[in-house]
Amino acid sequence: MKNLADKKRCVVLLSGGIDSSTTLAVALAENFFPFAISFDYGQRHIYELVAARKIAESMKVNQTVTMKVDFRQIGGSALTDDLDVPKHRTTGEISSGIPVTYVPARNTIFLSYALGWAEVIGAHDIFIGVNAIDYSGYPDCRPEFIKAFENMANLATKEGVEGRYFTIHTPLIAMTKADIIRKGYDLGVDFSLTHSCYDPAPDGKACGGCDSCLLRKKGFNEAGIPDPTKYAEQE
Amino acid sequence: MKNLADKKRCVVLLSGGIDSSTTLAVALAENFFPFAISFDYGQRHIYELVAARKIAESMKVNQTVTMKVDFRQIGGSALTDDLDVPKHRTTGEISSGIPVTYVPARNTIFLSYALGWAEVIGAHDIFIGVNAIDYSGYPDCRPEFIKAFENMANLATKEGVEGRYFTIHTPLIAMTKADIIRKGYDLGVDFSLTHSCYDPAPDGKACGGCDSCLLRKKGFNEAGIPDPTKYAEQE
Numbered sequence: 374m375k376n377l378a379d380k381k382r383c384v385v386l387l388s389g390g391i392d393s394s395t396t397l398a399v400a401l402a403e404n405f406f407p408f409a410i411s412f413d414y415g416q417r418h419i420y421e422l423v424a425a426r427k428i429a430e431s432m433k434v435n436q437t438v439t440m441k442v443d444f445r446q447i448g449g450s451a452l453t454d455d456l457d458v459p460k461h462r463t464t465g466e467i468s469s470g471i472p473v474t475y476v477p478a479r480n481t482i483f484l485s486y487a488l489g490w491a492e493v494i495g496a497h498d499i500f501i502g503v504n505a506i507d508y509s510g511y512p513d514c515r516p517e518f519i520k521a522f523e524n525m526a527n528l529a530t531k532e533g534v535e536g537r538y539f540t541i542h543t544p545l546i547a548m549t550k551a552d553i554i555r556k557g558y559d560l561g562v563d564f565s566l567t568h569s570c571y572d573p574a575p576d577g578k579a580c581g582g583c584d585s586c587l588l589r590k591k592g593f594n595e596a597g598i599p600d601p602t603k604y605a606e607q608e
Numbered sequence: 609m610k611n612l613a614d615k616k617r618c619v620v621l622l623s624g625g626i627d628s629s630t631t632l633a634v635a636l637a638e639n640f641f642p643f644a645i646s647f648d649y650g651q652r653h654i655y656e657l658v659a660a661r662k663i664a665e666s667m668k669v670n671q672t673v674t675m676k677v678d679f680r681q682i683g684g685s686a687l688t689d690d691l692d693v694p695k696h697r698t699t700g701e702i703s704s705g706i707p708v709t710y711v712p713a714r715n716t717i718f719l720s721y722a723l724g725w726a727e728v729i730g731a732h733d734i735f736i737g738v739n740a741i742d743y744s745g746y747p748d749c750r751p752e753f754i755k756a757f758e759n760m761a762n763l764a765t766k767e768g769v770e771g772r773y774f775t776i777h778t779p780l781i782a783m784t785k786a787d788i789i790r791k792g793y794d795l796g797v798d799f800s801l802t803h804s805c806y807d808p809a810p811d812g813k814a815c816g817g818c819d820s821c822l823l824r825k826k827g828f829n830e831a832g833i834p835d836p837t838k839y840a841e842q843e
Contacts, residue, residue: 438681438682440678440681440682441676441678443675443676444724446673446675447673447675447721447724447725447728448728476724477723477724477725477727477728477765477766478720478721478723478724478727478761478764478765479724480764481720481723481724481760481761481764482717482720482721482724485713485716485717485720486682486713486717488712488713488716489679489682489711489712489713489714489716489717490682490712492712492713493682493683493712512763512764512765512766512768512769513763513764513765515763517763518760518763518764521756521759521760521763521764522760522764524756524759524760525716525753525756525757525759525760526713526716528747528748528750528752528753528756529713529715529716529747529748529753529756529757530712530713530747530748531712531747533747534747
């Protein structure tokens with residue numbers, strides 16, 4: 374095993390969910406030295422940040438930073454406002470189109486911070502666990518957005534301008550949730566530490582009914598891997 | 609005069625310096641209804657934020673927001689770290705190349721927040737007072753960066769994806785500091801309220817010796833307009 378100091382540094386966006394945790398595992402498997410960046414954006418599910426910390430610890434990633442991003446000041450999403458998170462308990466149907474949980478410019482803001490940190494620590498690789506299959510409703514999860522961000526990043530920065538280009542890695546972009554779960558499982562991700570629910574109970578238990586819980590259940594089911602999640606009791 | 613409600617909304621990045629204050633005046637002159645966004649990024653010169661507020665008030669702009677951006681957590685610039693701000697008192701020479709005051713991904717982060725706010729308030733126009741002449745050292749002040757950001761923004765957002773495109777306006781991009789001062793003067797900007805200094809005295813007075821003060825003095829001088837700035841006494 375190479376010494377950490379010999380490895381290429383990278384920045385990994387880590388939310389504590391299945392996707393970003395698997396992405397972190399991919400970065401490690403590709404022999405990078407990961408620096409994990411998380412965002413405290415007044416999300417209802419602060420449990421995400423706890424999960425992100427546990428996941429980073431479980432993978433022995435010590436370089437972490439949590440940036441405060443106050444989306445509430447600029448408003449506009451069910452994840453940060455007092456709008457209701459849509460539930461589909463009766464039908465189990467997942468929303469189509471751009472969901473109400475869309476946060477304006479979220480991944481743009483997150484990647485911008487990751488870019489700034491990458492430049493400071495001398496990393497030229499940024500990993501983000503977006504996927505265009507199960508989250509096709511979010512414009513900022515599509516490959517064309519990622520490509521445009523990368524292009525912009527290389528014009529925005531000292532490093533890019535001087536020819537040391539940034540690459541945005543999206544190892545999950547073409548995977549279904551089941552593919553991602555299989556991948557993470559193979560790489561040893563402890564999914565019991567991850568958090569997905571948009572609307573958890575006060576004790577942190579996943580609701581089992583929001584879009585994110587439905588995707589998670591469906592993913593484990595299709596992957597043929599037992600779901601370690603403790604869901605709140607169904608009504 | 610049109611009613612505010614009939615005007616097109618826009619977001620203006622307002623730092624309280626000459627450039628952003630003139631940019632705000634341009635947006636008003638172009639008959640936009642401006643929403644001003646400022647950033648509290650642990651800058652030494654907190655006087656900037658005071659200036660931004662005064663400028664907004666003086667132009668009767670009531671829709672304002674200040675976003676906290678903690679660059680210190682990701683490190684890396686003389687404006688936010690404890691590095692020394694370069695002084696050139698003896699020679700009056702302005703630095704060349706990418707300055708030590710460069711903040712990684714700063715304008716990328718600022719524009720990303722502006723984009724998020726714009727989408728929420730229904731604006732499709734964002735004004736930023738970058739210029740590529742006097743600040744050519746900053747990669748994120750160049751037209752190619754702005755164009756790349758605009759392209760990315762239209763792929764990142766619900767609005768862009770649905771064909772209601774964002775435009776990033778850079779009315780000052782090809783102007784010298786003297787041009788900008790003349791423009792602002794003609795539009796009635798009260799420059800006595802603006803703040804430029806990177807390293808002000810404890811009472812808020814401009815140092816007169818940093819790059820930013822030198823550019824300011826030179827600009828007023830070349831514009832043939834009296835500089836209303838109160839500089840700290842020269843040694």
